[in-house]
Amino acid sequence: MHKESIVLLNNAVADELAAVHQYMYFHFRCDDQGFDLLANLFKRTAIAEMIHIERLADRILFLKGEVELKAAFEVKKIHNVTEMLEMAAKMEEDSAKDYNKMANQCSANADSVSKQLFESLVVEEETHYNQYDTELDNLKKFGDNYLALQSIERSKGLNTGTAGAM
Numbered sequence: 001m002h003k004e005s006i007v008l009l010n011n012a013v014a015d016e017l018a019a020v021h022q023y024m025y026f027h028f029r030c031d032d033q034g035f036d037l038l039a040n041l042f043k044r045t046a047i048a049e050m051i052h053i054e055r056l057a058d059r060i061l062f063l064k065g066e067v068e069l070k071a072a073f074e075v076k077k078i079h080n081v082t083e084m085l086e087m088a089a090k091m092e093e094d095s096a097k098d099y100n101k102m103a104n105q106c107s108a109n110a111d112s113v114s115k116q117l118f119e120s121l122v123v124e125e126e127t128h129y130n131q132y133d134t135e136l137d138n139l140k141k142f143g144d145n146y147l148a149l150q151s152i153e154r155s156k157g158l159n160t161g162t163a164g165a166m
Contacts, residue, residue: 002063002065002109002111002114003065004105004106004109005059005063005106005109005111005114006060006063006065006066008102008105008106008114008118009056009059009060009063009065009114009117010056010060010065010067010068011072011098011102012052012056012098012099012102012118012121013053013056013057013060013067013068013069014068014070014071014072015072015095015098016049016050016052016053016056016095017049017053017069017070017071017072018071018072018073018074018075019045019046019049019091019095020046020049020050020053021071021075022075022076022087022088022091023042023043023045023046023049023088024042024043024046025075025076025077026038026039026042026078026084026088027039027040027042027043027046029078029079029084030042030081030084033081033147034150035081035147035150036150037150038081038084038085038135038150041131041132041135042084042088045088045128045131048124048128052121052124055117055121056117059113059114059117063114081139081147082136082139085132085135085136085139086136088128088132089129089132089133089136092125092126092128092129092132093125093129095121095125096122096125096126096129099118099119099121099122099125100118100119100122102114102118103115103116103118103119103122106118
């Protein structure tokens with residue numbers, strides 16, 4: 001009955017799963033470099049994307065479909081923070097556009113619940129985009145000083161014993 005919706009929902013699962021992997025990779029790289037604020041941003045976004053997967057999977061199962069857990073792309077090994085943020089912003093912007101289209105397709109197929117799910121995801125993806133865009137603006141404004149401040153904050157924590165275990 002809703003075969004097209006199931007395909008669209010699984011396409012979104014694949015995109016979200018790839019995003020989780022990519023953001024966790026970025027989280028590990030930023031954490032390793034002492035950029036705690038950015039590492040935590042990537043980690044929080046990965047967790048949000050996992051919640052998206054769960055919501056999408058719940059809908060697929062309700063429609064009597066099979067949840068496909070295949071990532072849309074392989075993790076890109078990026079070490080440069082600016083490039084990480086640019087990729088993250090692009091991923092979020094693309095997801096918002098895709099989910100808008102998917103919402104319209106679900107509407108055309110008389111699946112208003114999936115339509116509403118995609119519309120709610122658009123709002124969340126746009127929020128993520130804004131966070132990454134803000135970080136890119138901070139890097140442009142403050143340059144390497146912005147990253148140095150994050151490393152200094154970690155060093156302060158290490159010296160006082162409040163930083164997380166390595």
